[in-house]
Amino acid sequence: MSVRNRTLGVYRYEHTEPLFDRRVTIDGVDTHLDTSPLISDVFRRMALGELDIAEFGLTYFLRTFDTRESPFLALPIFPNRNFRHSALFVNVDSGIERPEDLAGRTVGEFALYGSDPGVWMKGVLADEYGVRPEQIDWVVGGTDHPIPSFDWIPQPVPDGVRVRHTEGDQTLGAMLEAGEIDALLSVDVPQRLLDGSTQRIRRLFVDYEAVERDYYRRTGIFPMMHVVAIRRELAAEPGLVASVYRAFDEAKRIVQDHYRTNASKQHMAVITPWFSELFAENRTLLGEDWWPYGLDANRKAVDTFLRYHHEQGLSRRLLTSDDIFVPALLNT
Template identity: 55%
Template structure:
């Protein structure tokens, strides 16, 4: 049986053999469209899957379920970029603007960012024009998934030969919701800045008030996955993640010398004041509030045919986790 997942610090022990899963071969995840096709085609048996693509597959009747394993999490106030001359300094300034989004209307990062802006700042996506396509390379909207959206949301594809990063830098679009930092930003372009320049403090305040640490991905499995196998995979991911967390804790004694990034200890100590001991939880109970928020956002943004519940979208044998 083959499981495809990205190599993160949370999964490294699955690859180096520290945490085996009996009868399961763990392989590195391919690109997103290939993950989807491989899972549909039976080339892999379980795979890391973006939450929105998993939910879209359920709406299309795909025979999948999800395991409450979340190897990828990112706070998402930081994922909204604006053109420096767009006049956007506050979320309220997004009204009437042209906004880009990579690949699909409603990437996991975009679902979270839109939902948070809707909840906290009154953002209304239908008041914007949305442009969908490639971020750094010219590409049409994703072909491997469905593209639901409300009738009152205006969507167009990126013009042929253009990219969202280039259009943002040139001012052809006013803002960009993206899971990846645009290359012009990494290159130091003065033409692009974040909607929330002080995103860390904003995200810390958001977590302090809500307790939500947004998750992007889960592990998708066949709907008829064996209960024993589902539990074994869950337990292995949990152990691998806990090993990684303990390595960070133990490395404090040596001032995190295993990492090249300076002042990692200071960051770890600051996080200890805000985050719980298990700051990256797996399972349903510890993530129920965040998952329910994502499912609500997905429905409110017109991406789900109906409002899914947490209990419906995760494997029944793991609902007690």
């Protein structure tokens, strides 16, 4: 394989750090690594054709498939995951006590209608609580800082769903605290809730950890937010996608092995008290590879997100794994 000078964009997570510090390299590729404090900037650069391979929000990636032909294919590498019941916040005076109470209310959503956490939680609300997106009035914007509409990615809104963007210097966190919206679905925790300066905002699922652990026990789904995408014309280069996949998997394995090895010393290098107990509990629930790459271990979660994306009117057709992933990695 003779591949040179590829630009790869990815956030600097602990499980991608070995790529940045060169403990792990991509075989046969002279890689320039690019990152940003705002992961959406990496998405934007990929959407605009400035990167060859990049971490890409799953919904941002899927929206390109409603163009004539998506310029991208995915590798079954999932750098960002999170359970998202914890992403729902309510105004304490709204009267919202249960998920079912969201019907008929005004709810903010961070960044765009159909954000990655938004797709997951709208799907969960519909599947498990009978609350559908068209039953809610949606306001899109920034949680603590105003953000403009992302004009570099398609933003479909299906018929029957009411969506508006915040105006001027409005922020969803301030609107929630003031009661101008009833609830908020956000990847960012409102800052005033974090710093304890408001009593007017709380999570909808107060004991969200227990709810999320129960969700995993019942479904086996650890929701992925992002995927690694490659420009379609590069996906056929001999050995390239396999080398990229191996490098990401090796970087992640190094970090997982570090935590496994240090369990015997109660993770003395970690600043968080009682971390070892949390690690042991997570290991029991999630298994030895608690952050799996490859399609086999993730197919159910991927298929669920693809279904949600279609049901919510964000994909015109129901996509499959065969449609979106590089063929050479379908059996991983």
